[in-house]
Amino acid sequence: MPVRPPIAGLDLPGVYLLRSMEDSFAVHTHLEAQAPRSAVIIGGGYIGLEMADALTHRGLSVTVVEHGASVLKNFDTSLGQHVAAELRRHGVQVVSGVGIEDIVQEGAQLRVGGSEGFSTSTDLVLVGVGVQPVTDLAQSAGVTLGVRNAIRVSRAMETNVPNTYAAGDCVETWHHLLGRPTYLPLGTTAHKQGRIAGENAVGGCREFAGTLGTQVVKVFELAAARTGLRDTQAVEAGFDPLTVESTYWDHKVYYPGAHELRIRVTGDRKTGRLLGAQMLGYWHGEVAKRIDVFATALFQGMCIDDLNALDLSYTPPLSSPWDPVQMSAQAWVKQNR
Amino acid sequence: MPVRPPIAGLDLPGVYLLRSMEDSFAVHTHLEAQAPRSAVIIGGGYIGLEMADALTHRGLSVTVVEHGASVLKNFDTSLGQHVAAELRRHGVQVVSGVGIEDIVQEGAQLRVGGSEGFSTSTDLVLVGVGVQPVTDLAQSAGVTLGVRNAIRVSRAMETNVPNTYAAGDCVETWHHLLGRPTYLPLGTTAHKQGRIAGENAVGGCREFAGTLGTQVVKVFELAAARTGLRDTQAVEAGFDPLTVESTYWDHKVYYPGAHELRIRVTGDRKTGRLLGAQMLGYWHGEVAKRIDVFATALFQGMCIDDLNALDLSYTPPLSSPWDPVQMSAQAWVKQNR
Numbered sequence: 001m002p003v004r005p006p007i008a009g010l011d012l013p014g015v016y017l018l019r020s021m022e023d024s025f026a027v028h029t030h031l032e033a034q035a036p037r038s039a040v041i042i043g044g045g046y047i048g049l050e051m052a053d054a055l056t057h058r059g060l061s062v063t064v065v066e067h068g069a070s071v072l073k074n075f076d077t078s079l080g081q082h083v084a085a086e087l088r089r090h091g092v093q094v095v096s097g098v099g100i101e102d103i104v105q106e107g108a109q110l111r112v113g114g115s116e117g118f119s120t121s122t123d124l125v126l127v128g129v130g131v132q133p134v135t136d137l138a139q140s141a142g143v144t145l146g147v148r149n150a151i152r153v154s155r156a157m158e159t160n161v162p163n164t165y166a167a168g169d170c171v172e173t174w175h176h177l178l179g180r181p182t183y184l185p186l187g188t189t190a191h192k193q194g195r196i197a198g199e200n201a202v203g204g205c206r207e208f209a210g211t212l213g214t215q216v217v218k219v220f221e222l223a224a225a226r227t228g229l230r231d232t233q234a235v236e237a238g239f240d241p242l243t244v245e246s247t248y249w250d251h252k253v254y255y256p257g258a259h260e261l262r263i264r265v266t267g268d269r270k271t272g273r274l275l276g277a278q279m280l281g282y283w284h285g286e287v288a289k290r291i292d293v294f295a296t297a298l299f300q301g302m303c304i305d306d307l308n309a310l311d312l313s314y315t316p317p318l319s320s321p322w323d324p325v326q327m328s329a330q331a332w333v334k335q336n337r
Numbered sequence: 338m339p340v341r342p343p344i345a346g347l348d349l350p351g352v353y354l355l356r357s358m359e360d361s362f363a364v365h366t367h368l369e370a371q372a373p374r375s376a377v378i379i380g381g382g383y384i385g386l387e388m389a390d391a392l393t394h395r396g397l398s399v400t401v402v403e404h405g406a407s408v409l410k411n412f413d414t415s416l417g418q419h420v421a422a423e424l425r426r427h428g429v430q431v432v433s434g435v436g437i438e439d440i441v442q443e444g445a446q447l448r449v450g451g452s453e454g455f456s457t458s459t460d461l462v463l464v465g466v467g468v469q470p471v472t473d474l475a476q477s478a479g480v481t482l483g484v485r486n487a488i489r490v491s492r493a494m495e496t497n498v499p500n501t502y503a504a505g506d507c508v509e510t511w512h513h514l515l516g517r518p519t520y521l522p523l524g525t526t527a528h529k530q531g532r533i534a535g536e537n538a539v540g541g542c543r544e545f546a547g548t549l550g551t552q553v554v555k556v557f558e559l560a561a562a563r564t565g566l567r568d569t570q571a572v573e574a575g576f577d578p579l580t581v582e583s584t585y586w587d588h589k590v591y592y593p594g595a596h597e598l599r600i601r602v603t604g605d606r607k608t609g610r611l612l613g614a615q616m617l618g619y620w621h622g623e624v625a626k627r628i629d630v631f632a633t634a635l636f637q638g639m640c641i642d643d644l645n646a647l648d649l650s651y652t653p654p655l656s657s658p659w660d661p662v663q664m665s666a667q668a669w670v671k672q673n674r
Contacts, residue, residue, distance in 0.1 A: 188659075296634055
């Protein structure tokens with residue numbers, strides 16, 4: 001279920017917490033019936049930014065308020081800042097470093113107030129600040145909970161109650177690189193876990209290989225994608241990380257429509273092992289599946305230098321003879337010398 | 338240099354063999370100066386189809402004549418037929434199973450004649466039927482030649498003449514899966530070989546990991562991509578191949594702009610090992626970098642079923658929670674039971 005932040009006025013009409021299909025139908029009905037002209041979105045994560053994109057396309061004037069220093073907090077700030085610029089370029093007001101404190105009815109509008117003297121009037125408020133597992137029923141049935149009160153499961157997706165399996169946003173997620181359970185509620189992971197839980201529940205013998213935290217989000221004309229560890233996570237996991245950012249064209253610049261593609265590669269200084277990657281580029285620049293080349297290499301424990309041996313596809317409208325994935329690997333290796 | 342097929346009249350004005358920068362400048366000058374209204378392209382490989390796309394965009398009426406049964410012969414026919422349909426949808430005449438025999442001047446035009454009674458008049462003829470290595474100089478210097486008279490090189494890119502290295506379209510190419518040299522002149526491979534030859538020439542110690550035959554070509558609004566072995570090659574290499582074709586949306590169909598994505602997966606029946614993949618879809622449907630997920634998995638020797646464990650990126654405008662790569666893997670596994 002959605003995290004319900006400590007903000008006064010969350011139950012006022014025109015305020016919606018984003019999580020379920022019902023939430024989205026309710027927002028849609030509100031948009032149709034009330035024709036709001038402005039919206040404040042609390043939370044600059046991928047759900048908040050997707051809503052900012054969608055509502056701007058519907059003609060609303062949108063403000064995104066993010067508690068942290070930058071939107072898309074699970075990307076490094078240098079990329080988050082470009083995402084913020086893309087939002088502003090499309091007329092979205094981006095406010096960061098502000099915690100919302102209260103929402104009050106003010107005539108036909110809502111007044112949203114927060115730290116740093118933030119105050120604005122709006123027609124609609126959407127709240128997307130994360131989700132938490134709903135595990136009361138499981139707990140009352142004797143199921144052990146783990147990270148962030150998610151259901152503790154084995155790699156076979158079995159709970160501590162024999163023959164009882166669990167999967168999805170209510171369970172812990174094994175991290176392929178960290179080698180420990182995390183809480184990472186994503187649809188891709190839920191599908192994989194569900195398949196394994198189902199197969200094992202009928203007598204199968206599968207183990208969940210674990211997540212790499214791979215994600216992509218489209219924000220207006222940009223796609224931001226990531227996989228694996230960032231510096232701070234890598235240090236926690238005992239690595240000595242180096243992250244190198246470099247920028248390329250997403251295809252040969254002599255072919256029309258080339259856009260900049262920023263890649264941040266994280267690897268271990270000592271072993272040269274790939275630990276993670278982040279990418280930001282034009283949403284038709286094959287960002288999503290380029291991060292998947294990194295994700296596949298990461299899954300297989302490849303070293304960054306070995307990415308240069310991969311036989312990746314090239315045609316001038318879509319890539320370069322050295323794919324940007326490989327050029328970013330070369331930049332990392334050069335800087336690690 | 339370009340293969341010069343046994344066709345009478347190749348030296349007539351208005352007939353161009355495609356290979357070098359000079360060839361392309363000459364064609365460009367001809368287009369500007371003569372303003373031809375029609376063109377016959379001999380050869381339905383990727384160069385021929387890229388020219389068909391480009392000349393159609395310039396307003397010429399284009400005919401592609403292919404000797405074989407289908408265009409894009411290094412793809413399976415079921416995909417080649419969709420590419421032919423895409424060419425026809427954009428007004429290109431596609432003639433297959435015809436070998437061109439002669440070109441004769443006929444007033445201001447060229448008459449192109451071939452087998453099966455083929456005969457047509459045109460303003461411009463382009464010939465793109467492959468390339469061959471130019472190795473006379475090397476041979477006269479005592480360098481041993483190999484496959485198709487390309488220069489024989491070790492995995493270190495060294496010729497039989499000590500301290501003499503060679504790379505690019507003039508050399509044999511080691512095949513990562515076949516475990517033997519082939520002739521596969523591609524820009525991606527040339528770049529990798531050149532880097533290794535250069536590094537070793539100055540005292541380095543690298544080996545070329547080999548090609549997988551990864552390729553992508555854009556033809557109008559389609560991209561066709563492939564990597565690894567097709568059935569016939571797999572049989573030659575001692576495998577027991579099964580190829581399964583399946584079709585998906587390239588992203589969630591509820592998000593605007595979804596297109597069909599056809600995937601053919603080839604694997605070994607006994608071991609379940611991935612041997613190759615071919616893909617055809619909308620050129621902005623991330624076809625090129627999706628084939629690269631297969632290429633990365635192939636390079637690492639993965640089994641098809643294990644593709645389902647990969648943590649690939651998902652957002653509704655760009656993929657599905659199970660990426661089409663994974664759904665095609667599931668289709669293969671199901672059919673191999």
